[in-house]
Amino acid sequence: MALENVVIIGSGPAGWTAAIYAARAALNPLVIEGALTPENQEAGTLPMGQLATTTVVENYPGFPVGELGGYLQTAIDEERSYAIPPEGLGAPGEKIGIYGAALIELMRKQALNFGTRTVDEDVVSVDFGKRPFALSVSNGETVLARSVVVATGASARWLGLPSEERFKNNGVSACAVCDGAAPRFLNRPIVVIGGGDTALEDAEYLTKFASKVYVAHRRDELRASKAAAERAKRNPKIEFLWSRVPAEILGTDAEGVTGVRLASTRSPEEPTLEVEASGVFVAIGRRPNVAFLGGALELTEHGSIKRTVPFQTNTSVEGVFAAGDVADERYRQAIVAAGDGARAALDAERFLIEKG
Numbered sequence: 001m002a003l004e005n006v007v008i009i010g011s012g013p014a015g016w017t018a019a020i021y022a023a024r025a026a027l028n029p030l031v032i033e034g035a036l037t038p039e040n041q042e043a044g045t046l047p048m049g050q051l052a053t054t055t056v057v058e059n060y061p062g063f064p065v066g067e068l069g070g071y072l073q074t075a076i077d078e079e080r081s082y083a084i085p086p087e088g089l090g091a092p093g094e095k096i097g098i099y100g101a102a103l104i105e106l107m108r109k110q111a112l113n114f115g116t117r118t119v120d121e122d123v124v125s126v127d128f129g130k131r132p133f134a135l136s137v138s139n140g141e142t143v144l145a146r147s148v149v150v151a152t153g154a155s156a157r158w159l160g161l162p163s164e165e166r167f168k169n170n171g172v173s174a175c176a177v178c179d180g181a182a183p184r185f186l187n188r189p190i191v192v193i194g195g196g197d198t199a200l201e202d203a204e205y206l207t208k209f210a211s212k213v214y215v216a217h218r219r220d221e222l223r224a225s226k227a228a229a230e231r232a233k234r235n236p237k238i239e240f241l242w243s244r245v246p247a248e249i250l251g252t253d254a255e256g257v258t259g260v261r262l263a264s265t266r267s268p269e270e271p272t273l274e275v276e277a278s279g280v281f282v283a284i285g286r287r288p289n290v291a292f293l294g295g296a297l298e299l300t301e302h303g304s305i306k307r308t309v310p311f312q313t314n315t316s317v318e319g320v321f322a323a324g325d326v327a328d329e330r331y332r333q334a335i336v337a338a339g340d341g342a343r344a345a346l347d348a349e350r351f352l353i354e355k356g
């Protein structure tokens with residue numbers, strides 16, 4: 001069984017950036033990308049991560065709108081061309097932003113160009129109790145590693161409505177910072193679902209663009225901190241819809257979301273409420289992808305991997321590093337995950353040097 005210098009678990013921006021750095025440091029990294037299975041589809045943990053599930057990414061530096069065709073077609077291999085659908089290239093002569101799937105494929109290709117090796121399987125369990133670390137992989141094999149970067153991301157919790165699925169990327173979003181500035185929301189009403197800090201932060205952020213932001217919460221009081229709740233209640237653009245849950249997101253394929261029908265949680269007799277909205281932002285929580293760790297790393301109270309050294313990516317196990325959304329409760333952006341991946345690879349490299 002080969003002994004790896006660095007094994008990177010996860011194929012989002014954190015994983016591929018860690019791989020680029022580790023490969024260029026001659027560490028010959030192995031990326032365990034995750035498996036393309038119905039179970040991962042259901043759980044929202046498909047290979048290539050969250051970016052692959054969105055359309056245009058407008059806030060990743062280095063990708064202003066432009067005629068992307070030639071560059072993408074030469075940088076991305078033919079067999080991965082699913083990542084550049086025709087609409088992702090724009091019509092001839094049209095300028096367009098980078099599609100999430102194309103962006104993450106570019107990161108993968110860059111890592112491969114420097115010699116990164118990949119396995120398209122899941123890590124199902126780990127043994128971090130002794131070195132070298134042992135990772136059990138879904139094809140039944142065990143991978144031994146001197147150091148590990150965990151970059152398994154997080155999955156947004158969704159409502160589970162068929163209409164939510166229908167309008168994802170067409171008015172339904174789980175990321176206000178990513179999508180809030182889209183023209184479709186400008187000066188039009190929006191509904192945020194949730195009652196915690198994230199829901200209220202999202203609502204406040206969205207008031208920059210929307211004419212009005214409804215916050216629909218299933219209870220009659222908020223889970224959010226008092227300070228966030230008071231700020232939101234003072235904001236004249238925010239209106240709370242108490243004890244309400246979405247029953248159906250309304251719209252058409254051409255227009256996307258046009259409204260939401262909300263059921264009462266107080267009584268089934270109470271009539272449903274219909275509000276007009278150009279979008280629905282689901283902010284009911286997220287789940288860091290840590291189940292496969294089986295408690296091998298210390299977690300925070302919110303279930304993310306706990307970092308143990310300020311400004312570094314170290315975890316509770318020496319030689320295991322965490323990068324990206326799996327350890328990020330604050331920023332949750334692709335560029336931050338990528339930066340984290342770079343830090344984790346540099347931390348792993350330093351660890352390997354120190355251990356000789």
Ligand SMILES: Cc1cc2nc3c(=O)[nH]c(=O)nc-3n(C[C@H](O)[C@H](O)[C@H](O)COP(=O)(O)OP(=O)(O)OC[C@H]3O[C@@H](n4cnc5c(N)ncnc54)[C@H](O)[C@@H]3O)c2cc1C
Binds near residue numbers: 009013015045153175
């Ligand atoms: C719809 C949507 C739109 C977004 N839009 C933007 C945007 O416009 N701009 C922006 O900056 N950010 C955006 N984000 C957020 C951004 O995508 C994330 O912050 C970023 O992808 C996090 O990167 P990551 O590498 O930490 O994890 P992820 O991208 O979540 O990748 C995690 C990877 O780990 C793999 N994995 C999980 N478990 C295992 C396992 N046991 N074994 C092996 N592999 C495993 C998964 O398959 C996946 O490949 C968006 C997110 C969503 C959901």
